[in-house]
Amino acid sequence: MRILFVGILVILFSLSGQGQKRDIVYNASLSGFVSTQKTLPFWAVSNRHGLMPNGNGTLLELGLYSDFTNKHKIQFAYGISAGGYLSRPGNKIILDQLFASARWRNLRLDLGMIHPEEQYNGVSSTNGDFVRSGNSRTFPGYNLRSEFIKVPLTKGIIAFRFNWADYMMIDDSYMKDIRLHNKSLYVKIKPHHRLEIIAGLEHWAQWAGKHPTLGKQPGSFSDYSRIIFAEGGGAGSTVSDSINALGNHLGREHLRINYLADNYILSFYHDIPFEDGSGTDFRSFPDGTYCFYYGSKNPEQWISDVIYEFYYTKYQSGSQHDRPATPDEIAKQDPNSHFYGRKVLGGCDNYFNNGEYANGWTLYGQVIGSPFMTPGLSGNLIRIINNRVIAHHIGIKGMAWKTTPYKLMLSYSKNYGTYKDKFNKDQFSGALEVTLPFHNLPFSVETGIYGDLGKLFKDNFGFTVKLSRKGKLLK
Template sequence: MGKLHLANFLTVLLCFTIADAQVNKGMTYSVECGITTASGEYSPLWLNANKQGLSSINRNNGYLAVGVFRPIDKEKDVTYGYGLELASAYNFTSSFIVQQAYLDLKYHKIGVSIGSKERDGEFVNPCLSSGALTLSGNARPIPQVWAGLPEYVIIPGTSGWLSFRGHIAYGRFTDDNWQKEFAAPLNDRTTNVLYHSKAIYFKVEKVNKYPFRFEFGLQMETEFGGTQYRNGKTLNMPARLKNYLKALFPMPGGKDTPLNEQDNIEGNLLGSWHASLNYRLKGWNLRAYYEHYYEDASMLVMEYPWKDGMVGFEITPPANPIVNGLVYEYVGSKDQSGPIMWDKNSQINEQISARDDYYNHSIYTGWQHWGMGLGNPLFTSPVYNTDGSIVFHNNRIIAHHFGVSGCPTNEMQYRILLSQSSNWGTYKKPFKEIKKNFSALVELTYSPCKLIGLSFTISGAIDRGSLMGDNTGGMLTIRKTGLLTK
């Protein structure tokens, strides 16, 4: 794993911890070691997906991660928190990883987060879901400045029925060196890419009076700025103040951008509409959720029928030793507004805004970070490509996903994931034949009561089919957490 890297980051982390522990309370630590071995071409999908990018598709890999954290005290009006997590890895995209490094600030209802912080998708169960379509926790965190309302705030005059939350963020992708090493000579790559995110969500609920809760909202993500390298040519996308504003308020590009950016929205705009309905019934919790993914303005509104998206159902039964959570999800992305795209011109004054090509873009390397897709991992990430291209070669899929978990004893818990997908490639480069894939995970975690904070997780997983190939693997994870200060 690189003894020099490991020694350096443990030294830095230890100095930080000793110095900070003198003045802060409620600090926690975590030490985690994971080792994976597999037969086949790759490590199985559910051994490397949705792990915040701290994973590898290589058959044999491992990591050691150490972190210190101080969580936000939600009971206080003015407070702060932070996290620092560093890792040394073997057979990853890099051998030394700054997994998390952030500072959280809270002033009454307003929150600010600065740095790299792990975040999961909206309205999905991060342990049992296949992953949200826009942001799933599949790739490494993007360093950013995030500001908003992390918790719902009641809107005055609604008798407590209606509340909202939301955020605005700006950041930067950090995989420039990886792109340069991964991309084949003269293949496309885009470096120094900037990031923008915004979202608003509403909740309809009368707490302790009615058993239902309805949530809905809109999420928007944008890649902008950056330098594109294509076929030996360089294209510098503008990154001045007005371009930050154009990311905030989507609008066409100026004369300093390519023609297609002037006709459409500047940068790579994408996101999702979300809806979730929750119902409580005699100790049961039933939830249905829907995510509509869009790549441009035509699917942001209903210019074309909404045939793609994710539909999910989650059941949380009354306390029992067999099952404590059950999830089913359907993911469909085969339509993408249709196969034909046409920008109107002087000869034909007609526009067809179809063939959305999910997660891909004509300028940017697509919706990925360090090779891992930022969205749902059932869309094959660029890190799997053998031709050096940083694009999604498979984004037209129909998938069914099941997840179940339980806690048979105070010391044992399990998790099972099952996913089956049919894959068509892309409209531009379709597969000659439909490729099938089945991926499964069985995971058992032992947390001995006498050794508080220590856990051992054994995971077994397989891939079967023509998409990923036949892969069989196992993973052992040992984790220790605890308080540094009382």
């Protein structure tokens, strides 16, 4: 990790020392936040890249970014941002982003720590991605990705894009030095200039690391190949990893349909999460995210963006992973199999949880995926304590009187815990964020009102004020 950071810093200094002109964008903000409880309301802390502390206090954010230059075949960009807060949970300085990027034609390589790109203009509750939403802090590594590349001889009707990435999870979790592998492949079919159909598969895997009782987990190159193909573990792996697949595998199957009008876009997307084979072969139906979105190309409309997202993760391929086998089923089984005498049903997917990687799909105590999947203490461990959810989310964005940008977020959920630890708790959470039209000031003034009402979180009301300034420095 030290080598990676040093390498990025060397790249940043070398790029900043080049004679070519580039726009350098800076931003700085100071926020204050207060609530009626010791913690902040749900939408005051969710989807903020892990920078917002969950308590009353102040937050200072600073960032410096360059754009891609267009004078060379290989273009470069870089960025660095950090935040520091004073809050009841404690005081902390956080390195948020530190990255260098290179772009050549349709390919891009990111090195370091970088936010996922914003989708649906910020009104989605998961940034359009059930598995990685932008709710948690970034992790360092590399990501080789592409834009859509047209397939030859298809007259531009068929295109594909991909990514291949590896990261490190550097938080103080139950297991140390966890590695993270990610890859995806998406295909776009465009039968008409106004219609796009995009389908794809995205795979994530936690692997290697040091377990407090089981010791160092397999982390060789041959083990990496097992991670790539989701194969069972070899020598040194746990019983669970040798039976199933080495590491903790999860991901999503994604479908998106876009209608591209001259002045707006209409979009539908469907995310199907998976933790094992029962998710990839649709046995988990109807689990997933279902979304409808309208986005205008005119940001000065009263309503420029509207999204409705429906979440259902209650089924999880059923309540049983396996059951006693019948005599006929036993007769067809291998006596040496670990599941001899049992019939594997593939249920109880237990989204974002895992046995060996006991903190599950969390980073610094925050869920990496959808914020509706609730982390919390289970014994002495932070785990996902609520992943069986039915939720509705509405996000609206626009500009009132062509002078006052705003964003409204309204969410209602029924929360059932997990199959192991069940409960039944309703929850409503809302947010209204407004940028005040003080155009004569040298900075913008953003205010936010947030509220929680229900049984999952304590009834809570919060208020934030943010002073921010953005600008360009021409080198």
